[in-house]
Amino acid sequence: MSSEIVVIGSLAYDTISTPSGKKDRTLGGSANYFSVASSLFTKVNAVGVVGEDYGDNDINVLKNRGVDVSGVQIVPGKTFHWEGKYEGDLNEAVTLATELNVFADFKPQLSKEYSKSEFVFLANIDPEIQLEVLEQVDKPKFIACDTMNFWIETKKSDVLKVLSKVDAILINETEAMMLTKAPNAVSAAKEISKLGPKIIVIKRGEYGFMLFQEGNFFILPAFPLETIVDPTGAGDTFAGGFMGYLSKMNHPFKEEDVRSACMYGTVLASFTVEDFSLGRIKNLPLDQVETRLKEYKKVVTVPKA
């Protein structure tokens, strides 16, 4: 038993258009973004599935970060493919196509070693699969999840079941409002806290995040960037930084540790959006993150007086 993280999510190829250009079948997927970010802090065990088309270079992105990929099944067929575009509003992707491929029949199986991970992150996948993972883990210290509009619309009762079993949720602002029918993020956060999670992180794209825990809000903007090349993966990177940082802290977490975790998440996400795919973060060293964190703190520091 150790402060390892097990993550279940997608390893994918993405076809993406943004105002900065278009990329065909570039590496993506929530488990990839999450694992690259969280592996800066601790050992990460990845669970997912890829097809026979998945390249060695692509699996090496995780291996190079010391991520255990023995939980990534390689099966006949093609890897999950997502196609999306961002237009004026870089905060919101428009999905053009989703080809589940090998993901369609995916049944996660956690090894005995994986099941002892103290931290669990259920990335944005079918809530039924998220629940199957929760049945296989052995009393983790801390469980967090993500979800999206598609699951809220089609499998809301399963989403709610997941929420009743997790410690934290990280969710996009529009999806938080959709889930709760609340008119804004503030009331959405309060409503979600009644569904189970004690820690609610609402992700707001360039407007940063809103953390709600124990009745208190902590709200900050994103790190200011002049150019955003591709927002894809920013939320999963945030989650990776958030979970990675917390895995090094004493549990139960202090409120300020969770605040710091959000700041690491934000700063890590700011690197992701500077390039397509995992280009900017796959080899990013922690000291660059720390340097930008210092800059970020200057941007949000309140005068003492």
Next chain:
Amino acid sequence: MSSEIVVIGSLAYDTISTPSGKKDRTLGGSANYFSVASSLFTKVNAVGVVGEDYGDNDINVLKNRGVDVSGVQIVPGKTFHWEGKYEGDLNEAVTLATELNVFADFKPQLSKEYSKSEFVFLANIDPEIQLEVLEQVDKPKFIACDTMNFWIETKKSDVLKVLSKVDAILINETEAMMLTKAPNAVSAAKEISKLGPKIIVIKRGEYGFMLFQEGNFFILPAFPLETIVDPTGAGDTFAGGFMGYLSKMNHPFKEEDVRSACMYGTVLASFTVEDFSLGRIKNLPLDQVETRLKEYKKVVTVPKA
């Protein structure tokens, strides 16, 4: 000569629909919101024009706050009337009707006393009128302005002339991007800094503000509210708190004074949106502002470690 503020802007009747309801011909106008907020800090001299329909109760809103209204002309005709609605997105008003009425032929005339005010705020009005005011003031310490899409589209060269003469601009995010053709607020702020103002405040509704000064950003969210009744006047209230606070500081301002000014602006604006019209702020005492400012600081306080 003293730390008085002269403000030129509208005194208006607004017809407003929001998800919370509809109000017909309720008191509004940039000069009203600005003056009520800034009068918490210093003496304010209001310049504007109203028609014969303008009620005594309405002018008393300013008089009760000690605002000098000798610069408000009362002329034959009807008071400026704006009609707008807010739908899903409370950050952006949809204008349904603008009746300039007595504002159409308005020529501002500053008294000798007004012209010696050390602080000047040019609220969102015709940039030609803003320029006429600047010709009548006597070497003020600090000039700030606002503007809007309508003037950027129809009188851009006058807007740019105003910008070349002011110390600060407070402008909505979408309008900052429209003015500069920048893809986001970060680059818009940098572009605007090349047009004259040394202090740029980009107002982002519920997402707060972005301050850019001397190459540095300071970005914070709005004060979190569960219910926003009517966003009208939030920006002018922000400007009032901002200018009012600065009027008490030593000039040239320290960077942290401008940061604090933005925080007062944000907190004051959070009261304005809690009710229609000036309902929440017209009798608001400074100690309630200070109390909420403390709460706001807790929401944005970064852990020390």
